[in-house]
Amino acid sequence: MSKMIFVNLPVADLKASMAFYTALGFTNNPQFTDDTAACMVCSETIHVMLLTHDKWRSFTDRPIPPATASEVMLAFTCDSREAVDAVTQTAGENGGTADVNPVQDLGFMYSRAIADLDGHVWEFFWMDPAAVPA
Template sequence: MTNVFVNLPTTDLERAKAFYTALGCEINPQFTDENGACVVWDDNVYFMVITREFFSTFTDKPIADPNASLQVSVAFSRDSREDVDAIIAKGIAAGGTEPKPAQDYGFMYSRDLDDPDGNSLGFLFMEPAAVEQGPEAYMAAQAAEA
């Protein structure tokens, strides 16, 4: 089994913790201090929200400003379109922003959410039949039924 840890820089650790708990995550206090917090997404996915100052000790490269440039977008599947809309609403209420309108491809529905630091999160729902058949076959079957 593989666990995934995504490190995200923040300018305000308390604000970042509040944002991610508003999305339904928990903070693991064993791996949280004044430099960063371990945000538990699920049993195998964790975010480490880390102060920009401490984050800069991990590398000799400059730390990008996620409000100005996008280096990584982390995407999560949801069980329905309604689940996608619900988590976006929670994120916006907690200080996040939606950088562009929802994207509906027929077989897949996705929306993006930037956390208060500008880190990009994506949420998507894909029709189960499209996962099994592939997007083109699913869309062809939908067109034949119409």
């Protein structure tokens, strides 16, 4: 069986966060969704669990970082530079913040970062491994 990853994120507004991730192309798995959590599917092996603050606190006593903090940056591949630009634009148009970090264009790799409604940072990037300098 392939390894799977479930990224768990605390969110202030579950319905708004579900709408945001749906706009980015994620789909909802109702089997793992209720009033306290939503499973948003990115691929067969990558899922994002959106958890209300109360649900989050049932897993850990560690504090939820403020939306202005960066506890982690999740990097996600795209098929092209244009796809990177499109997902960044979509995030900005749906309540997220586009380009929370400087755009990186190294020629062989191009990336832009967004923050979701709760400040969780995602970096979308395209890379041509054949063009990586030796």
